[in-house]
């Protein structure tokens with residue numbers, strides 16, 4: 001039986017083994033493992049790739065968001081507007097500052113922040129917007145930046161899932177005051193461990209971030225401010241640097257796979273829509289379907305591993321009950337959580353594997369005697 005795992009890091013390593021082994025050996029032999037030349041070079045190369053002036057490597061995406069918010073001065077008593085339809089670390093990072101996460105609903109078609117909903121959540125305590133470019137697709141940044149300017153509320157882009165995606169030709173990370181990336185292994189650019197990066201165009205922000213990620217130090221043993229230890233180590237920086245030249249090529253392959261899925265699944269399920277304003281880089285390929293759980297089990301029995309991103313939205317997580325949200329507060333988010341299914345999506349996926357997934361979904365629909373299309377909420381939601 002053809003197996004289609006959700007991800008295949010071993011295949012990824014085998015393909016780039018010599019580049020990665022060379023990078024790791026170089027660092028091991030250098031004797032320099034923290035804050036050295038590899039990080040320096042990778043930060044410069046990554047800033048150039050994104051099209052910003054500065055990049056600051058850190059331990060993971062969660063801390064990248066935290067560091068950017070801390071640099072903005074976000075803290076206890078403040079509110080930060082984001083979405084509940086995200087990986088929970090987005091929300092954790094806001095909580096780590098002591099601020100209160102406030103959830104906007106999402107757009108029913110793109111699954112990212114509905115800017116009208118975000119506007120309705122602004123109060124005098126709002127200190128930042130954290131739009132999440134989920135699944136590889138950017139938030140509609142034009143109306144969001146208008147809101148930001150009008151209310152003087154800065155924007156911190158969560159780009160953990162969207163390295164290389166575009167908004168009207170501008171790369172994710174170049175529009176907000178800060179951008180935060182994750183290099184979790186399965187991301188569009190992934191480390192072989194944890195890693196993250198904050199980008200910014202401002203020298204002042206950059207200098208502050210350098211201190212914040214290194215225990216508040218301006219120089220050794222001189223701690224000007226309270227910071228944390230959040231550094232991207234030399235081995236991960238070297239591995240990431242070796243892979244950076246391939247990111248656009250991998251994103252192109254992700255887009256090819258998405259096109260193949262879109263064509264094969266037409267009429268069977270709700271396929272993802274690419275917004276007219278941007279280029280989707282398909283960190284995840286997410287469909288909507290009725291009987292989602294049943295379809296997931298059917299596919300699993302056929303050797304196809306699918307996951308749900310995310311089954312429980314942030315506002316309904318136990319950890320966040322103290323925020324006081326209840327079921328029904330974010331209808332589009334909750335509808336998505338009940339209907340979405342992520343199909344395997346990574347550059348190493350072969351066309352045969354993609355076709356196997358498509359055939360299995362077609363068989364499922366035939367057996368159930370149904371085109372399994374979920375009703376997207378677009379028809380039901382006003383204001384789109």
Ligand SMILES: Cc1ncc(COP(=O)(O)O)c(C=O)c1O
Pocket residue numbers: 060061062063086087089090132134158160161181182183184194195196
């Ligand atoms: C949208 C989003 N934000 C933040 C994070 C946190 O990144 P990390 O796992 O590197 O801390 C992730 C990854 O899990 C993510 O997908």
